[in-house]
Amino acid sequence: MAQPARSSDLLDAARSGAGEQELLDLDLPSTFRAAYTLKDEVGIFDGHTDKDVRRSLHVGEVAMPELAPDEVVVAVMAAAINFNTVWSAIFEPVPTFAFLEKFGRQGWHGARHDLPYHILGSDAAGVVVRVGSGVKSWKPGDRVVISPSYVDEEDHGSYDDGMMSETQLAWGFETNFGALGEFCIAKANQLIRKPAHLTWEEAGSNTLCAATAYRMLVGKHGARMKQGDIVLIWGATGGLGSYATQLVKNGGGIPVSVVSSEEKAEIVRAQGCEHVINRNELNLGEQGMRHPKAGRILGEAIRRLVGEDPGIVFEYLGRETFGASVYVAKRGGTIITCGSSTGYKHEYDNRFLWMRLKSIIGSHGFNYHEAVEVNRLIGLGMIHPTLSTVFPLEEAGEATRAVQTNQHVGKVAVLCGAPKEGEGVTDHALRGRVGETRLNLFRR
Structure with missing residues (x-):
């Protein structure tokens, strides 16, 4: 690992709102603090039932990498924990160092990523402090959020849909130099203007989950929700479900949200969702949603709530719920899935799929356009952050543990360069119109 460096004047300048030339006049630090895993610790959880991510996530000094022509350096003010950070930290389903090794075979730009440490994190908000020689639309001083969809613009598949590119990667999961540090490296086509009415921690916790839900429900590659559609949303207060509820409600759909407590x-009701099911009140016993009935x-x-079966089922829990999801979707309905947090091997009765002409759609991530579109909705105050808890960078392991053990609702953020919560707002009038109650709903 790199040797410790003194405090960065560049980071301080970015925090204070310095302009382009002032940022350019300051040296880029040779090292910075970040949260990372270590390659030589792969296997430390072998034989352990509780794979506590606090053992594998470290915070310390790392080296500043060389910048590629299509990349930028961002001073990260705040980042967020997603479940892919948990996967990285437990080295499952495969150690993410395998991704870095594969990326490293793609020439020197890729080789920079193949290191004995992996800087994690796939959501961030911050200030651009350097741009590569090929970057045209961004400059130092720009306030941005970062889309985690890492796409090679020379791959022809990206011109149809970035997610159909064979070279598409998840930034901070399948690449190095991710969000959980004082600085990060991103491609220019990952940058999006920061919503001006949000704090750093609010802005840095939206894109991955909000854009994933947008693609699943609204975008042309997903379920294509329309007005009046009944949408069953599993885990409605989770990172994905909390945005899905808002998107369905805003789009004229009828959300039916499933939660695990009153x-x-x-x-969820405070978000405007009238129809809520507490799954613990369904009396399914120890088998839970895998109960035969x-x-x-x-x-x-x-049907007691809305009078009919859902036309769309918003699925990301996987093994625990998938059989029920296929069953409850109406004739011709759609089950759209983007993950399997309770297990990848699903079981369902295929008769209820083929005989009732239902569809299963696989949805992964989102493209740049979808990320920009959902951040536009956030910037207009139509979709709100679902942030519940904020940790300092030094406690990135604790933040990830909270997500690993499901001891949270909504999103968990990490302050990286921002010294305290509540900073970064530049449009106070819009914030006043939206209201602190809605913006802090998940922090009650």
Whole structure:
């Protein structure tokens, strides 16, 4: 690892709102603090039931990498924890160092990523402090959020849909130099203007989950939700579900949200969701949603609320819920899935899929356009952050542990360069119109 460096004047200048020339006049530091995993610790959880990410996530000095022509250096004010950080920190389903090794075979730009440490994090907000020689639309001083979709613009597939590119990667998961540090490296086509009414920690916690939900529900590659559609949303107070509820409501759909406690039900209702199911009140016993009659019992509960079966099921829990999801979707309905946080091997009765002409759509991430579109909605005050908890960078392991053990609602943020919460707002009038109650709904 790199040797410790003195405090960065460049980071201080970015915090204070310095302009382009002032930032350029300051040296780029040779090292910076970041949260990372170590290649030589792969395997430390072998034989352990509790794979505590606080053992594998370290915070310390790392080297500033060389900048490629299409890249920027961003002084990260705040980042967020996503479940891919948990996967990286437990080295499952495969150690992410395998991704870095594969990337490293793609020439010197890729080789920079193949290191004995992996700087994690796929959501960030901050200030551009350097741009590569090929960057045209961004300059030092720009306030940005970062899309984690890492796409090679020379791959022809990216011109149809960035997610159809064979070279598409998840930044900070399949690449190095991610969000959880005082600085990060990103491609210029990952940058999006920061919503001006949000704090750094609010702005830095939206894009991955909000844009994933947008692609699943609204974008042309997903379920294509329309007005009046009934949408069943699993885990409605989670990172994905909390944005899905808002997108369905705003788009004229009818959300039916599934939660696990009355406290979470209250949060969802405060978002404007009228129809909420507490799955612990379905009396399914120890088998939970894998109970043989879970689909029928859940379907009856949905029909009691809205009078019909859901046309769309928003799925990301996987093994625990997938069988019920296929069952409850209406004839011709759609189950759209972007993950399997409870297990990848799904079981469902195929009769209810083929005989009732239902569809399963796989959805992964989002393209740059979708990321920009959902941040536009956030910037207009139509979609709100679902931030619940904020940790300092030194406690990145604790922040990731909270997500790993599901001891949170909404999103968990990490302050990287910002010295305290509440900074970064430049449009106070819009913030006043949106209101602190809505912006802090998940922090009650």
